[in-house]
Structure formats: C-alpha cells, structure tokens
Amino acid sequence: MFIINCPYCGERDQSEFTAGGEAHIERPKQPTELSDDEWAEFLFMRKNIKGVQFERWNHAHGCRKWFNVVRDTTNDKIHAVYKMGEKPSID
Amino acid sequence: MLNINFPKIDKKTFNDLELSLAEEKIKINIRGKNKDFFTKVGKITSIILPTEANTSSSNEKFNALWLSPDEWIIYFDGKDTNKVINNLFNEISKLNFGAITDISDHWVCINIKGRKTFDLLSSSSPFNFNSFKKSKNNVAQTVLNHTDVIIHHKEVDDVNLFVRRSFAEDLWLWINDSARFL
Amino acid sequence: MPNYRVKKTDYVDQTNRISFKFDGKTYFGFKGDTLASALLSNGIHLVGRSFKYHRPRGIMTCGSEEPNAICQINPGTDLTEPNVRATEIELYEGLEASSQNCWPNVNFDIGGINNFISPFIPAGFYYKTFMWPKSFWKNIYEPLIRKSAGLGKSPTLPDPDLYDHKHIHCDILVIGGGISGIIAAKIAAKSGSNTILIDDKNTLGGSTIFQNNENFKINDEISKDWLFKEIEELKKLKNLTIKTRTSVAAYHSYNYLLAKENLTDHLSKNNKTSNIRQRLWKIRSNKVIIASGAIERPLVFNNNDRPGIILASSVNKYLNFYGVICGENNFVFTNNDSAYETALSLFEKGIQIKIIDIRKKTNSKIVKRVEKLGIDIYWNSTVTNTFGYRKLNSIEIMNLSEDGSNVIGKKIKAKCDCLAVSGGWTPMVHMHTQSGGKLNFRESDQVFLPKELDSEHISVGSCNGDFELDDIIKNTNEKVKSLLNLKETEFEKTYVSCTKELDKRNIWLLPNKITLGKTKSFIDFQNDSTAKDIKLALREGFRSIEHVKRYTTTGMATDQGKLSNMHALGIISETAGVKMGTLGTTTFRPPFTPLTFGAIVGRNVGQFFDITRRTSIHEWHIKNNAKFENVGQWKRPWYYPKENENMHQAVQRESKAARDSAGILDASTLGKIDIQGSDASEFLNRVYTNAWSKLAIGKCRYGLMLNEDGMVYDDGVTTRLGDNHFLMTTTTGGAANVLSKLEDYLQTEWPELDVFLTSVTDQYSTVSICGPNSKKILIKLFPSVNFNDDDFTHMSFKNSTINNINCRIMRISFTGELSYEINIEAKYGKSLWEKCIEAGKDFNITPYGTETMHLLRAEKGFIIVGQDTDGTMTPIDLQMDWIVSKKKYDFIGKRSLYRSDTIREDRKQLVGLLTEDPKEILEEGAQIVSNISKKPVEMLGHVTSSYFSPNLNKSIALAVVRNGKKMKGQKLLVPMENKNINVIVSDSIFLDKENKRLNA
Structure with missing residues (x-):
C-alpha cells in the first residue's frame, strides 16, 4: 500500500485510487484511417516495464480526477505525479 | 400523502461520542469552471466557493464543500428544494455556465460529535486525520469501511459525514459496531 | 519431584499460583510464566513430536523462533487454536494445551517408527516415491500422508472472539522494546515526534532487563537496573504510545506496517477486560526505527534435537526472568562469549555447570572471570553425540582437529x-x-546486515549487527540522532563498561566420527530437515538457495526458518565452496509470526462480511418475504415466495402475472448519471454505438456501449431531459465503472467537450410496472396525465406529480410488455411503491424479483450484459447490428468492429436454444457440441441463460454458439453428466416478435 500525492487533493492512501494502465497512449483522432496493425498497436501494445514507468491513476474515491504517475514498478517508489496534459518534473 | 423515509438511523450516545441522522437537508452538486459560473453562484447563495483543496466555506444558511477543482457540494437545512435549486439550474445549467444537480437524496448526512469522533473514523479509514482534526472547515473525500464518504469538519470534534443513501444503513450499523470498541 | 523453580524474580509473581492443563494433566505455574516456563518449572521438557520422524522434542527457545514447542490451545473448544508457541503464550488460570503431531500421545507415538526407517525417507522422498501409479495418489497415498502428517487441528466451530482493525499515523515507529528500542523511542519522543513503541512481549527491556551481571554496567549501574529506570522515565513521556503484546506482522512499502496487538490472550475467560481478542493496527509512519534484536543460533551436531538441548540465552532467561532451571547437570556448548553469561548465572545459583567451547582459547574479561571461578571449560571441543530418548541424559565430547574439519582424541x-x-x-x-531493503554480509561473524539506502527507516541494536553493550548504546544514539537531525541527546555521555568478545570460530556443521548418512544433525527442527538432506540436494544438482529450501523444506515451517536458514546457507556455502555473501538469502515474507484469520479479517465478518446496499424500498421487500440476490453490493429481491412455494414455483407465478395482468419491480439499483453541458449529445454520440443528436426532448433511447476493443461493455436507456441535459442509466453492476470510464474519456481524450457527469443513482427510486394492465394502474396513480398511446408513446417520458411530489414517468420496457417506470426522490420511494401496490390491487399487481425479470427478458430475447456477454461479444455477435450506426464517423470501439478477428464469420454468436423435450431445462454454463463421438469433442459454445417459460409453456435458452447465426434449425447436443440433451438452434426472440405487447 503506497501513498499517492494526488495533484488535486494531496497525499492519500493507495486504496482511494484505481490504476488505469500505461500513460501517454493517445487515442487516434481518426481511427478509421488506420490499418488493422496500427489500430492493434494502439489497442493492445503496452510496455509493462520493470522499472520506471509512466502510468495513469484515478482518484476514484476522492476528487474523481485522472492524472499521471511516474512509478518504479520494482519498488513502488513514485518519482512524480502530474496532471493530464502536463509534463513531469522527475527528481 | 407520500411519506418520507430516511434510512434507519437512530440517535445513539456512547462515551464521548454522539451519533445521529442530520436530515433533512438540501444538497446540490455544482460543477463549473469559468468566471460567470462563480459570479452566478455567489449572487444566488452569497457564498464564495472555496478554491483551496479539502476546505469548505459557510455562511448563515449554506455550506459549500470543495470536492474537486470544478466540483462542489452546497448543503443546507431545509425543504424548499425548488427555489434555490431552480434558481441555480436556470441561471447556470440552462445557460451552459456549468451543471447543477439536485442530490439531496443521493447523500445521507450523519452527524458525529464528541471527543472520540476521529478515533471512531480512524478505525476504518486510511485517511490521516492528524492535521484534519486540528482545524474546522476541513473537508475530506475518502473511504470508511470501503464505502465512499465526504467528511465535513464543521465544528471542533463535530463532523457531518455524507454517505450515499444505499450504503447508509450498512455504514451506520458498522459505525455503531465500531463505537462499541472505542 | 525436584523443584526447578529456584529463584524469585521481578517478573513472576510467586504468590499468585495458577493451575493449567497440559495433555490432560493438571500442573501449576505462576502469574508471569509462559506456558513454556511453567512446563519447565514442572520438569516437563517433552512437548511434541517432530514433523517427519516423530522424534521426541522439547522446548528449545523462549520466544517467537520456537520450532518445537508448538501446541494446540484449548483443544476441543470453540476457542481452540493450533500451532501456538508455548514460549509466547502467557499462563492464565484454566489454560489448556496439548501437544501436536503425535498419536496416541506424546510419550508413545506410533509415527515414531518413521525415525527408524528414516534412511528411506530422505529429502524429496514424497516427490519421488508417490509418483506412481498415478491413480494411487488421490485414493491411497494422499489420505495416508495427510493423516500422519500435519501440525495442529483447525477449529471446527465458529470463532466466538471479536477482532478489530485500526489505522494509526505517526512520526516515528520503533519496533522492539529492547535496550536500543528504548533509547531510540526516548530520543524520538523527547524531540517532539509523535512516537509509537511496539514490543511483542508483555514487558519492555528485551534481554538486558534480566542481565544481572557485574560485567555489564551502564553509568556504574548494573545494566538491568539502569534500563529499568529508563523504562520508568519513558512511560511518562507524553507523545509516546507504548504497545506491548504487539508484534509487527508485515512491513510494506511507504512505511505501512501491520501489527497485531493481543488484548485478551493472556487472560482467563472470566477476567477478559476487553471484548476484542486481537486488534490489527495499520500503521503509517513517517520514519521507522527497527530494533528487533537478534536470535541465537543453535549448533548443528549429531542428535542435536533432544529435549533438554536449549539455546543458551533461553536457559539464561528461564533462570533470570522466570526463576526456572532447565536441568541439574548443565553444560554450555558454545562458539562465542555470550553463552558465558548463562554459565555465570547458573554458577551463581549453585547449579552444576561446565562449558564446551569450540574455540581454541580466548581471554576476554568474562571468560577470565569464569575460569577464575573454577568452572571447567573444554576448549577446542565439540559434542559428537547425545543420549536420552524423552529427555537428554548424557553427551559425548571430543576434541576438534586443528582445522575443525574432524574430531580427534578420546571420547x-x-x-x-x-x-x-x-x-x-x-x-x-x-x-x-520486508520493506524492500537489501542486505550486506559481514564475514567476521557471518551475519547478514541491513544495507541502508534511504532515510525512511534505520535498524539499530543487534538487528543491525551490534552485539556489544557499548556499541549498541553508542551506535543507536548516533543513528537516531542523524535520522531525526538532532545535535545532541541525553545519551551522549553514557558510560558503559562491558566485556568484549576477542575470538571467533564458526563451524556450520560440526564434525563427527560417524559418516554423515548415519547421523541426525538437524537444521530445521520443525520440518525435520538435516544437514544430510541439504548435502543430498546439492549432490542432486540444486544450487539456488530458493530451490534447496523447497526441495528439503528447510525454513518452510510455521517458524519460517528463524533458527535454520543461516545453517542451511552455511552448509551450502561450505559444501559447494561458494562464499555465503554471494549465495544471498531466501525471501523474508510477511507475516513475521503467524497471524490468526480473525486478526486478518477484523470485524468484516457476519453481517459486515461485505458492504450491502439497500434500496429505499428494502424494508417492504423484507416484510413481504422477499428472498434476496446479491447484485454487486446491492441486495435485490430475487423472488417473493408465497406460503410453501419454492423458487421455481414463485418465479413461474410472478412471470405469468406480469404478462397476464401486472407486475411491479424495484428497479432503483440501475446506475443513473446526470449529463449536462453544451456538448452532451455529441458526447453520447461518441460513447454509444447509435446516434443521439436527433433524440427529441422527452424521448428515451436504448444505447449499447463498447470497449475500445469492440466488445459490449454496458447498456441502458438514456433520456433527453433538455437541450443539453440527459439522464443515462447503466446496468446495476456497471454503474461505478461506466462513470469512471466516461470521466476518463472526458478528462483525457476529449477535454474540449463541455460536459459534466454527476452520479444520481441513489437520488431516485425507480418503480417499474409492467403488463397489459399497467396503464390502468398508472392512470389511477396519475389521473391528470394523458396516457393515450399517441400522446405518451413507447420510449418517451412525462414529468408529473403525485401528492405534490415531483416524479418522472418513463414508458420503457425490459420485458416486452407495456411498461412504465416511475422515478421519484429516494425518500419517497417506499411510499410511492406502497401506493402503486395499493392502486394495482384490483389488477393482481404482483411484485417480482430479478429472477422473473431475467426470465421475462429472455422470452423477449433481450440480453443481460455480463450474463449473455462476457467481454468477447461484439454487437454483431449478439445479432444487434441494428444498433450500430453506419453513419457516425467514430465512437468508442467502432474501429475494432472491422478488425480481421471481429469480422470472422465463425465467431461465437448469440442464438436461442429449444430443447427437444420442452420440459427439459438446460443448465446455464453447459457446453454445446455437435458430435459427441469424435474425440476430442469439439466445443461449439455454451448456454448463457436458461429458464422454463410459463408463458410459452416450454423451456427456452440463450446460448453463444460458434457460427450460430447460420445454424438456425440445426440439432445440437448439450452433454451432461448422465445424459446428452438434444437441442435445436432457434431465433433468440421467443415471444411477441412483432412487439404487439408493447402497445397492448
């Protein structure tokens, strides 16, 4: 159980959040123009990194906002949190 | 006549703790972002919506709780739902300045007061009440026994706990059970 | 019987006599005893039989690392608990305990024969032997092995005790109340930090609190006296919470720890002051100071497991803390100085004591003192064998060779x-x-030590490798100071005088004249694995410590190898010629000591097992004998049996009434989302498969929501309340997920849309009335509303009032019948429902539950998302092509509907199934095949919904079948355990294909 520093509400227990998978995978603006392979790339392909990973989280039991988290999957250390559309400042 | 039925919540007193249903209340969910939105809300309720996270503001009639950067709950005692809600709805929702939704029955308000209030809440919430309990007007949306709640620190050792109606009886029984062990 | 209680101590109240039972016999001990110390004071050493060989075993330690003395507490009662360590259970009046793993009793145990056939049961024996013949495993081998193996007995009665959980947040958590923990806690609390100190014993002070030895002085006081005063001062500190009888079970990341506090385990039934037995503390601490101490290592030699062979520090504690001696002819067998304290304590009480030291000679202060007192020391010697079946009676000693690899000289x-x-x-x-920290290896005394990287936690005292009193105090002070950024503490000038160890010698497996195969040198006492087993594993090619552990089961018992892991590593290292530091350790997993299930689940048992959601009409359902079904967390009426009706009869009656006259359903659980904003209709266009822009105000429309992969995700009816205002309904179970998914798209993919979503699920109660007479009932309830079919059409709504309370009447149908839903503020829900029942009396209005609802909609071929779909069904698979807009450029999942996989024609598709025998009801989930004789049998699909329809008087079912669309009229088989059921593929709409009933 780690603590996530919600960019809107501050530090909260992990149990208030739900995870939303890898971040920065933008939904194609014109899906119909894509080949099966290109669409599959968006739909299915995820990096699932052992180490530092960019993820989406939702403060589901708090402000209901979605945001991004930079987390090391080997030790759960969170290096940064930032709002949707922003760039992370990683320490 | 249609009768009013609230979830079965009776007043209970324990050592240093008092639990009761705090209804009936009007609760309005308000959403909005732009300047006109804030102006309209201010005009109708004479309240300045708090923009600082996890805080609330109050005047003689209304309490406004921060829920997210574009979402608040305004609640107040009373039954004259139509007037305030309709005013807000007509001036904000209808004119596309934001969204006004009547949620008076979506949430049930339970009042908890006494020296052991935060002891009670800590028994099943992972929220850190250490600084929350030090000053009033704090607001927290968190979980209590896996149930979503909004906690409004109204007065010292006196909180209004909002829980969704369908969960209310279950949470009420749980809180009572917790209170036995304090 | 000799009296083994030889001394008065501060911690056992010898005026307070307590009776207890062990293996049915009554004994006496005193307040302050543990079960172990009380047994020892009665001369009882033999307390159990070993796991595999059933060898007699005795108490070996005085703490949580105890491998042998594990008991069944209060056997045969509802309070019974297996695998309790006698060294940890505090004695109380009426305590009953029995030994485990022996039959018929501990003194005569039939399984003991395993000891004599042990050459035939080496490591991996079970894996190797019981492999063949395969059919023997289930019926012969397994029952036999299970009967003779296993530890305690699980309770069979419900646990009468209560357990609780509590969250707590602090600045500093100190784990362990020994001398370093006390120093750390005192510094932390005095510096203003909100501090918690936790110790698993009932008394603070660790092993120093009974260190009554002239060789250990702090500020010129005997160490125990100095510490006693410190503890008294500590107890007065304001921002310090001390929790004794509390053990940390798990240390997770971000300093999240679980600690179990025992509140009543030490009290007799009549004296329980708390109604909670154990409380699990969920601690979140800014910083953690670990002062968990060290565990003494046993030595590995032939027959090192007999009752009476005890860790030296434990012998010392039994004497100085409990006042009990463990024998009359004592030997200390050691490789280090610490055991000399035990020798001194025994000597001072006038008890016979001699020392065997594997070291060649050493001249530390304490050794010199021992020699001066005339205590015999056998230098450079080892024990090569021990004797005595139920209790040790003699030992055999030999000299060690120069390099320690062999024994020499006379026995x-x-x-x-x-x-x-x-x-x-x-x-x-x-x-x-457990917290994620790594370890370093210290060669000089072969210990793994914490490698500290971050500032989240530190280790102090002997758990950090400081074993000398002066080092402990000095280093604890320094480390805590720097953790808390303090300049100075009160412990700066603490003056310590103590003996210092000068020489070390360690031999993991002590040599013997007898070949290893014929010795019994135990490493893991609880799982009965020996040095021989480890060597066998190595010979058979195992190298990784994790593999050796699993093959030999070393360290896998309830003590988790607290005593055995290091020896296993040491022997692997010596045998394989690999440095211990590079071998690494096995993973230390929580819990540190076993946790009761009660402590894990807390108060979430019985009525609180799971959260329950109730509709505002719940009370009425209970009064009217509803049986409930769990739908998500909701309690929904399942059916309402009358008198002696069973479920089938009730559902048949309810279903018939709904189609013949009128039925009423509590539909309040459906998810409801209020959608506002100028882009609301555009938003709906993007999330549903069909088009929404042209939906008129006052109209409703059914929508199907897909995942981006094209699979059906949720469905429901959405109503247009205003230009920019909609009310969406979702499935009962999907409500929270749908809202979260929609917020996700709004916040991340389409932030440009002006749309606000607010959940109003609990705001409204929904009463659904269906059946040919429903309109008449509605007219009675709402006389001012025009219910004419041309004015109030199917899929539209009207606002109205009932007794001046606003409500919304929607004409929508999930049953295929003429049907209305009334939404009203939840506080009026029950009252409205009662009014509807009253108004419907003349029409035999029949409340129906979810089962009837499912049946009715199946007759009409309507799907239930999650029952007829499972995340692999597209709308096309469901034969719902009509709802997928061809015109819209995009919506969630659109692109996936023409991927190579989704356009395959032989996908599983939703069809109807009719049984050849119309009385035969299929089982939901049953497989569907076409040819049963061709092996392997090809599975074509499965039954998703199945009912007996009273309105059609035959059995109907929905199923997903490969290429089902093209199979209409074809015969298939549903093979069951005893028979094969013949079925015919049919249309999935069984009743009223022409929708006549909607406008009846």
Whole structure:
C-alpha cells in the first residue's frame, strides 16, 4: 500500500485510487484511417516495464480526477505525479 | 400523502461520542469552471466557493464543500428544494455556465460529535486525520469501511459525514459496531 | 519431584499460583510464566513430536523462533487454536494445551517408527516415491500422508472472539522494546515526534532487563537496573504510545506496517477486560526505527534435537526472568562469549555447570572471570553425540582437529540433562528486507546486515549487527540522532563498561566420527530437515538457495526458518565452496509470526462480511418475504415466495402475472448519471454505438456501449431531459465503472467537450410496472396525465406529480410488455411503491424479483450484459447490428468492429436454444457440441441463460454458439453428466416478435 500525492487533493492512501494502465497512449483522432496493425498497436501494445514507468491513476474515491504517475514498478517508489496534459518534473 | 423515509438511523450516545441522522437537508452538486459560473453562484447563495483543496466555506444558511477543482457540494437545512435549486439550474445549467444537480437524496448526512469522533473514523479509514482534526472547515473525500464518504469538519470534534443513501444503513450499523470498541 | 523453580524474580509473581492443563494433566505455574516456563518449572521438557520422524522434542527457545514447542490451545473448544508457541503464550488460570503431531500421545507415538526407517525417507522422498501409479495418489497415498502428517487441528466451530482493525499515523515507529528500542523511542519522543513503541512481549527491556551481571554496567549501574529506570522515565513521556503484546506482522512499502496487538490472550475467560481478542493496527509512519534484536543460533551436531538441548540465552532467561532451571547437570556448548553469561548465572545459583567451547582459547574479561571461578571449560571441543530418548541424559565430547574439519582424541561421555547451545547470533533483518531493503554480509561473524539506502527507516541494536553493550548504546544514539537531525541527546555521555568478545570460530556443521548418512544433525527442527538432506540436494544438482529450501523444506515451517536458514546457507556455502555473501538469502515474507484469520479479517465478518446496499424500498421487500440476490453490493429481491412455494414455483407465478395482468419491480439499483453541458449529445454520440443528436426532448433511447476493443461493455436507456441535459442509466453492476470510464474519456481524450457527469443513482427510486394492465394502474396513480398511446408513446417520458411530489414517468420496457417506470426522490420511494401496490390491487399487481425479470427478458430475447456477454461479444455477435450506426464517423470501439478477428464469420454468436423435450431445462454454463463421438469433442459454445417459460409453456435458452447465426434449425447436443440433451438452434426472440405487447 503506497501513498499517492494526488495533484488535486494531496497525499492519500493507495486504496482511494484505481490504476488505469500505461500513460501517454493517445487515442487516434481518426481511427478509421488506420490499418488493422496500427489500430492493434494502439489497442493492445503496452510496455509493462520493470522499472520506471509512466502510468495513469484515478482518484476514484476522492476528487474523481485522472492524472499521471511516474512509478518504479520494482519498488513502488513514485518519482512524480502530474496532471493530464502536463509534463513531469522527475527528481 | 407520500411519506418520507430516511434510512434507519437512530440517535445513539456512547462515551464521548454522539451519533445521529442530520436530515433533512438540501444538497446540490455544482460543477463549473469559468468566471460567470462563480459570479452566478455567489449572487444566488452569497457564498464564495472555496478554491483551496479539502476546505469548505459557510455562511448563515449554506455550506459549500470543495470536492474537486470544478466540483462542489452546497448543503443546507431545509425543504424548499425548488427555489434555490431552480434558481441555480436556470441561471447556470440552462445557460451552459456549468451543471447543477439536485442530490439531496443521493447523500445521507450523519452527524458525529464528541471527543472520540476521529478515533471512531480512524478505525476504518486510511485517511490521516492528524492535521484534519486540528482545524474546522476541513473537508475530506475518502473511504470508511470501503464505502465512499465526504467528511465535513464543521465544528471542533463535530463532523457531518455524507454517505450515499444505499450504503447508509450498512455504514451506520458498522459505525455503531465500531463505537462499541472505542 | 525436584523443584526447578529456584529463584524469585521481578517478573513472576510467586504468590499468585495458577493451575493449567497440559495433555490432560493438571500442573501449576505462576502469574508471569509462559506456558513454556511453567512446563519447565514442572520438569516437563517433552512437548511434541517432530514433523517427519516423530522424534521426541522439547522446548528449545523462549520466544517467537520456537520450532518445537508448538501446541494446540484449548483443544476441543470453540476457542481452540493450533500451532501456538508455548514460549509466547502467557499462563492464565484454566489454560489448556496439548501437544501436536503425535498419536496416541506424546510419550508413545506410533509415527515414531518413521525415525527408524528414516534412511528411506530422505529429502524429496514424497516427490519421488508417490509418483506412481498415478491413480494411487488421490485414493491411497494422499489420505495416508495427510493423516500422519500435519501440525495442529483447525477449529471446527465458529470463532466466538471479536477482532478489530485500526489505522494509526505517526512520526516515528520503533519496533522492539529492547535496550536500543528504548533509547531510540526516548530520543524520538523527547524531540517532539509523535512516537509509537511496539514490543511483542508483555514487558519492555528485551534481554538486558534480566542481565544481572557485574560485567555489564551502564553509568556504574548494573545494566538491568539502569534500563529499568529508563523504562520508568519513558512511560511518562507524553507523545509516546507504548504497545506491548504487539508484534509487527508485515512491513510494506511507504512505511505501512501491520501489527497485531493481543488484548485478551493472556487472560482467563472470566477476567477478559476487553471484548476484542486481537486488534490489527495499520500503521503509517513517517520514519521507522527497527530494533528487533537478534536470535541465537543453535549448533548443528549429531542428535542435536533432544529435549533438554536449549539455546543458551533461553536457559539464561528461564533462570533470570522466570526463576526456572532447565536441568541439574548443565553444560554450555558454545562458539562465542555470550553463552558465558548463562554459565555465570547458573554458577551463581549453585547449579552444576561446565562449558564446551569450540574455540581454541580466548581471554576476554568474562571468560577470565569464569575460569577464575573454577568452572571447567573444554576448549577446542565439540559434542559428537547425545543420549536420552524423552529427555537428554548424557553427551559425548571430543576434541576438534586443528582445522575443525574432524574430531580427534578420546571420547568423553558426561552426564548432562541440559545442554545450553550457542552458535552465535543472527540479526533479525526480516523487517528491513520486508520493506524492500537489501542486505550486506559481514564475514567476521557471518551475519547478514541491513544495507541502508534511504532515510525512511534505520535498524539499530543487534538487528543491525551490534552485539556489544557499548556499541549498541553508542551506535543507536548516533543513528537516531542523524535520522531525526538532532545535535545532541541525553545519551551522549553514557558510560558503559562491558566485556568484549576477542575470538571467533564458526563451524556450520560440526564434525563427527560417524559418516554423515548415519547421523541426525538437524537444521530445521520443525520440518525435520538435516544437514544430510541439504548435502543430498546439492549432490542432486540444486544450487539456488530458493530451490534447496523447497526441495528439503528447510525454513518452510510455521517458524519460517528463524533458527535454520543461516545453517542451511552455511552448509551450502561450505559444501559447494561458494562464499555465503554471494549465495544471498531466501525471501523474508510477511507475516513475521503467524497471524490468526480473525486478526486478518477484523470485524468484516457476519453481517459486515461485505458492504450491502439497500434500496429505499428494502424494508417492504423484507416484510413481504422477499428472498434476496446479491447484485454487486446491492441486495435485490430475487423472488417473493408465497406460503410453501419454492423458487421455481414463485418465479413461474410472478412471470405469468406480469404478462397476464401486472407486475411491479424495484428497479432503483440501475446506475443513473446526470449529463449536462453544451456538448452532451455529441458526447453520447461518441460513447454509444447509435446516434443521439436527433433524440427529441422527452424521448428515451436504448444505447449499447463498447470497449475500445469492440466488445459490449454496458447498456441502458438514456433520456433527453433538455437541450443539453440527459439522464443515462447503466446496468446495476456497471454503474461505478461506466462513470469512471466516461470521466476518463472526458478528462483525457476529449477535454474540449463541455460536459459534466454527476452520479444520481441513489437520488431516485425507480418503480417499474409492467403488463397489459399497467396503464390502468398508472392512470389511477396519475389521473391528470394523458396516457393515450399517441400522446405518451413507447420510449418517451412525462414529468408529473403525485401528492405534490415531483416524479418522472418513463414508458420503457425490459420485458416486452407495456411498461412504465416511475422515478421519484429516494425518500419517497417506499411510499410511492406502497401506493402503486395499493392502486394495482384490483389488477393482481404482483411484485417480482430479478429472477422473473431475467426470465421475462429472455422470452423477449433481450440480453443481460455480463450474463449473455462476457467481454468477447461484439454487437454483431449478439445479432444487434441494428444498433450500430453506419453513419457516425467514430465512437468508442467502432474501429475494432472491422478488425480481421471481429469480422470472422465463425465467431461465437448469440442464438436461442429449444430443447427437444420442452420440459427439459438446460443448465446455464453447459457446453454445446455437435458430435459427441469424435474425440476430442469439439466445443461449439455454451448456454448463457436458461429458464422454463410459463408463458410459452416450454423451456427456452440463450446460448453463444460458434457460427450460430447460420445454424438456425440445426440439432445440437448439450452433454451432461448422465445424459446428452438434444437441442435445436432457434431465433433468440421467443415471444411477441412483432412487439404487439408493447402497445397492448
């Protein structure tokens, strides 16, 4: 159980959040123009990194906002949190 | 006549703790972002919506709780739902300045007061009440026994706990059970 | 019987006599005893049989690392608990305990024969032997093995005790109340930090609190006296919480720890002051100071497991803390100085004591003192064998060769009934590693030590490898100071005088004249694995410590190898010629000591097992005998049996009534989302498969929501309340997920849309009335509303009032019948429902539950998302092509509907199934095949919904079948355990294909 520093509400227990998978995978603006392979790339392909990973989280039991988290999957250390559309400042 | 039925919540007193249903209340969910939105809300309720996270503001009639950067709950005692809600709805929702939704029955308000209030809440919430309990007007949306709640620190050792109606009886029984062990 | 209680101490109240039972016999002990110390005071050493060989075993330690003395507490009662360590259970009046793993009793155990056939049951024996013939495993081998193996007995009665959980947040958590923990806690609390100190014993002070020895002085006081005063001062500190009888079970990341507090386990039934037995503390601490101490190592030699062979420090504690001696002819067998304290304590009480030291000679202060007192020391010697079946009676001693690899000289046999062994100390790094910390290896005394990287936690005292009193105090002070950024503490000038160890010698497996195959040198006492087993594993090619552990089961018992892991590593290292530091350790996993299930689940049992959601009409359902079904967390009426009706009869009656006259359903659980904003209709266009822009105000429309992969995700009816205002309904179970998914798209993919979503699920109660007479009932309820079909059409709504209360009437149908839903503020829900029942009396209005609802909609071929779909069904698979807009450029999942996989024609598709025998009801989930004789049998699909329809008087079912669309009229088989059921593929709409009933 780690603590996530919600960019809107501050530090909260992990149990208030739900995870939303890898971040920065933008939904194609014109899906119909894509080949099966290109669409599959968006739909299915995820990096699932052992180490530092960019993820989406939702403060589901708090402000209901979605945001991004930079987390090391080997030790759960969170290096940064930032709002949707922003760039992370990683320490 | 249609009768009013609230979830079965009776007043209970324990050592240093008092639990009761705090209804009936009007609760309005308000959403909005732009300047006109804030102006309209201010005009109708004479309240300045708090923009600082996890805080609330109050005047003689209304309490406004921060829920997210574009979402608040305004609640107040009373039954004259139509007037305030309709005013807000007509001036904000209808004119596309934001969204006004009547949620008076979506949430049930339970009042908890006494020296052991935060002891009670800590028994099943992972929220850190250490600084929350030090000053009033704090607001927290968190979980209590896996149930979503909004906690409004109204007065010292006196909180209004909002829980969704369908969960209310279950949470009420749980809180009572917790209170036995304090 | 000799009296083994030889001394008065501060911690056992010898005026307070307590009776208890062990294996049915009554004994006496005193307040302050543990079960172990009380048994020892009665001369009882034999307390159990070993796991595999059923060898007699005795109490070996005085703490949580105890491998042998594990008991069944209160056997045969509802309070019984297996695998309790006698060394940890505090004695109380009426305590009953029995030994485990022996039959018929501990003194005569039939399984003991395993000891004599042990050459035939080496490591991996079970894996290798019971492989063949395969059919024997289930019926012969397994029942036999299970009967003779296993530890305690699980309780069979409900647990009468209560357990609780509590969250707590603090600045500093100190784990362990020994001398370093006390120093750390005092510094932290005095510096203003909100501090918690936790110790698993009932008394603070660790092993220093009974260190009554002139060789250990702090500020010129005997160490125990100095510490006693410190503890008294500590107890007065304001921002310090002390929790005794509390053990940390798990240390997770971000300093999240679970600690179990025992509140009543030490009290007799009549004296329980708390109604909670155990409380699990969920601690979140800014910083953690681990002061968990060290565990003494046993020595590995032939027959090192007999009752009476006890860790030296434990012998010392039994004497100085409990006032009990473990034997009359004592030997200390050691490789280090610490055991000399035990020798001194025994000597001072006038008890016979001799020392065997594997070291060649050493001249430390304490050794010199021992020699001066005239205590015999056998230098450079080892024990090569021990004797005595139920209790040790003698030992055999030999000299060690120069390099320690062999024994030389003459055997000396000596009378000995207590052998106090010490193989050095193992720092308890469990907490450090559980938190994610790594370890370093210190060659000089072969210990793994915490490698500290971050500032989240530190280890102090002997768990950090400080074993000398002066080092402990000095280093604890320094480390805590720097953790808290303090300049100075009160412990700066603490003056310590103590003996210092000068020489070390360690031999993991002590040599013997007998070949290893014929010795019994135990490493893991609880799982009965020996040095021989480890060597066998190595010979068979196992190298990784994790593999050796699993193959030999070393360290896999309830003590998790607290005593055995280091020896296993040491022997692997010596045998394989690999440095211990590079071998690494096995993973230390929580819990540190076993947790009761009660402590894990807390109060979430019985009525609180799961959260329950109730509709506002719940009370009425209960009064009217509803049986409930769990739908998500909701309690929904399932059916309402009358008198002696069973479920089938009730559902048949309800279903018929709904189609013949009128039925009423509590539909309040459906998810409801209020959608506002100028882009609301555009938003709906993007999330549903069909088009929404042209939906008129006052109209409703059914929508199907897909995942981006094209699979059906949720469905429901959405109503247009205003230009920019909609009310969406979702499935009962999907409500929260749908809202979260929609917020996700709004916040991340389409932030440009002006749309606000607010959940109003609990705001409204929904009463659904269906059936040919529903309109008449509605007219009675709402006389001012025009219910004419041309004015109030199907899929539209009207606002109205009932007794001046606003409500919304929607004409929508999930049953295929003429049907209305009334939405009203939840506080009026029950009252409205009662009004509807009243108004419907003349029409036999029949409340129906979810089962009837499912049946009715199946007759009409309507799907239930999650029952007829499972995340692999597209709308096309469901034969719902009509709802997928061809015109819209995009919506969630659109692109996936023409991927190569989704356009395959032989996908599983939703069809109807009719049984050849119309009375035969299929089982939901049953497989569907076409040819049963061709092996392997090809599975074509499965039954998703199945009912007996009273309105059609035949059995109907929905199923997903490969290529089902093209199979209409074809015969298939549903093979069951005893028979094969013939079925015919049919249309999925069984009733009223022409929708006549909607406008009846």
